[in-house]
Amino acid sequence: MPGAIYAEGLVKTFGDVRALDGVDLDVPEGTVLGLLGPNGAGKTTTVRVLTTLLQPDSGSAVVAGIDVLKHPNEVRRSIGLSGQFAAVDEYLTGRENLQMVGQLYQMSARDAKARAAELLERFNLADAADRPAKTYSGGMRRRLDLAAALVVSPPVMFMDEPTTGLDPRNRQALWEVIEELVDGGTTLLLTTQYLEEADRLAHDICVVDHGRVIARGTADQLKAQTGGERVEVVVHVSEQIAPAREVLAGFGKGEVAVADHTRKLTVPVTGGAKLLAEVIRELDARGVEIDDIGLRRPTLDDVFISLTGHAAETETETGADGAAQQKEAVK
Amino acid sequence: MTATATKTQGGGALPAAPRPRGGIVQSVNDSLVVARRNLIRMMRIPEVVVFGLIQPIMFVVLFSYVFGGSIAVGGSTSPSDYREYLMAGIFAQTVTFATAGAGAGIADDMHKGLIDRFRSLPMARGAVLTGRTLADLVQTALTLVVLSLVALIVGWRTHENAGKVLAGFALLLLLGYAFSWIGAVIGLSVRTPEAATSGGLVWLFPLTFISNAFVPSDNMPTVLRHIAEWNPFSATVQAARELFGNLPPGYKAPDAWPMQHPILASVIWSVLIIAFFRTLAVRKYRSAAA
Numbered sequence: 001m002p003g004a005i006y007a008e009g010l011v012k013t014f015g016d017v018r019a020l021d022g023v024d025l026d027v028p029e030g031t032v033l034g035l036l037g038p039n040g041a042g043k044t045t046t047v048r049v050l051t052t053l054l055q056p057d058s059g060s061a062v063v064a065g066i067d068v069l070k071h072p073n074e075v076r077r078s079i080g081l082s083g084q085f086a087a088v089d090e091y092l093t094g095r096e097n098l099q100m101v102g103q104l105y106q107m108s109a110r111d112a113k114a115r116a117a118e119l120l121e122r123f124n125l126a127d128a129a130d131r132p133a134k135t136y137s138g139g140m141r142r143r144l145d146l147a148a149a150l151v152v153s154p155p156v157m158f159m160d161e162p163t164t165g166l167d168p169r170n171r172q173a174l175w176e177v178i179e180e181l182v183d184g185g186t187t188l189l190l191t192t193q194y195l196e197e198a199d200r201l202a203h204d205i206c207v208v209d210h211g212r213v214i215a216r217g218t219a220d221q222l223k224a225q226t227g228g229e230r231v232e233v234v235v236h237v238s239e240q241i242a243p244a245r246e247v248l249a250g251f252g253k254g255e256v257a258v259a260d261h262t263r264k265l266t267v268p269v270t271g272g273a274k275l276l277a278e279v280i281r282e283l284d285a286r287g288v289e290i291d292d293i294g295l296r297r298p299t300l301d302d303v304f305i306s307l308t309g310h311a312a313e314t315e316t317e318t319g320a321d322g323a324a325q326q327k328e329a330v331k
Numbered sequence: 332m333t334a335t336a337t338k339t340q341g342g343g344a345l346p347a348a349p350r351p352r353g354g355i356v357q358s359v360n361d362s363l364v365v366a367r368r369n370l371i372r373m374m375r376i377p378e379v380v381v382f383g384l385i386q387p388i389m390f391v392v393l394f395s396y397v398f399g400g401s402i403a404v405g406g407s408t409s410p411s412d413y414r415e416y417l418m419a420g421i422f423a424q425t426v427t428f429a430t431a432g433a434g435a436g437i438a439d440d441m442h443k444g445l446i447d448r449f450r451s452l453p454m455a456r457g458a459v460l461t462g463r464t465l466a467d468l469v470q471t472a473l474t475l476v477v478l479s480l481v482a483l484i485v486g487w488r489t490h491e492n493a494g495k496v497l498a499g500f501a502l503l504l505l506l507g508y509a510f511s512w513i514g515a516v517i518g519l520s521v522r523t524p525e526a527a528t529s530g531g532l533v534w535l536f537p538l539t540f541i542s543n544a545f546v547p548s549d550n551m552p553t554v555l556r557h558i559a560e561w562n563p564f565s566a567t568v569q570a571a572r573e574l575f576g577n578l579p580p581g582y583k584a585p586d587a588w589p590m591q592h593p594i595l596a597s598v599i600w601s602v603l604i605i606a607f608f609r610t611l612a613v614r615k616y617r618s619a620a621a
Contacts, residue, residue, distance in 0.1 A: 087443045106453060
């Protein structure tokens, strides 16, 4: 049975650029899919297609059991959209914004009013409810935006970079809200450039680049795919790099990488903590003084770099929705 | 699905969005919700309305006192005759400025992501645009009220019964409503609100000057005279003048059909503009990309 969000072979071209080049997705009900990729990879375009905002050139998509291309208005009743391109009106108060969205979801004026009050309370905006949204802080605005997406408690939610631009404290707070939502059974598709965010929130991750899904799996599977653990050593003085290298070569399962200016040596290993203890004893025996040593498992950053050949957040803006996102960034 | 949804939102038990009522009732409702939103914005940014008034008021004063007396209307060079003749032209020019307002407003909504929000909601297709143009209509009406008062102060008077005068204003409002649909198309076609404002204004100046709004078209070069006589804008100006009783004694309307039947011509032009640009705007809205 296809999941709450299902897409097959989505293709979308803008001029010469293939923004989507055959994207397949399957998100089981009640789970979170993290769509990870650099700017311009096709994340936003994917979300726009699934939320009925953009017609794909080919391919099919089903959201909440409804065909996106055949019955877009039915799909709109069952989804909530939040993030960089679904804004709130800054001249309306928080309450007015939520009431308007409720009414446009075809709730009666009275229901929309009651629902707005409830959401303002829940998202900790009750005190600011009657102030124009432009007076809100970044975190408050994101919460209002999220509340607007939840006015009808949609079974399927889409969040496009929900925490971009938030400070760590607000990001934490928003993550908690999202986790609560998912615990309640909502299916969520989340795009993000923050690997930490995907790691924390998503059950499954799809890495997208150049309009294609280039890897998928759980965070652990992706990390395992990238390679196992490594020992990292920082020696106290550069003269000791050579002996340390010899020691590590003896334990390692591959080449020892050396960064001269940071005096850091890295080698892939198997054997975990026990091996680490042996490495330390041996280094000690050889008189190598160490500043730092540790067993490192690959992070999603490593996954990202090994898959796409570049880091997630330093990628230059290329590709089709690069321009759109650049515009977002300017605001 | 309903069970999970109910659990999700904690308090009040609401399922996914209620089934849309569909049809005309939903269209009207959605349009009114959006219109209300735009009117609230208008009240919170009164500068826009105030600045919108300055230019027409300046035109009333400048044209009345600078040009009045130099321009012959129907053989009369009396400044007061020109003043009466002029007002319908300035009223009509003012209502067409709704184009820029609608265009800038919609471009701003696109730019800020509000159009995407609306497009992701199960609402009637044209409602975002209809709501915007309705709110602009309210603003235009308010502007006309203020402008009429200024006009009365500088000596403008009507010489027909109240019904006809109101009909004259109704035609002006209809023209303004039609032009705000042109603005909607512009707003959906450009990238920034600034571009929509200038894009909504540049062509309005030739359109409103190559017309009978400020001077009679009789003395224009032949080509311009024909344009002026068939200009949709001229038809409404002529109709309003007739309904206000502002045509000077001895005035003879040009032979062109719209000038002979200005009221009918005004209605036809406005309805055609609405039909054409509304269709275009709704189509653009449906495929709009931020």
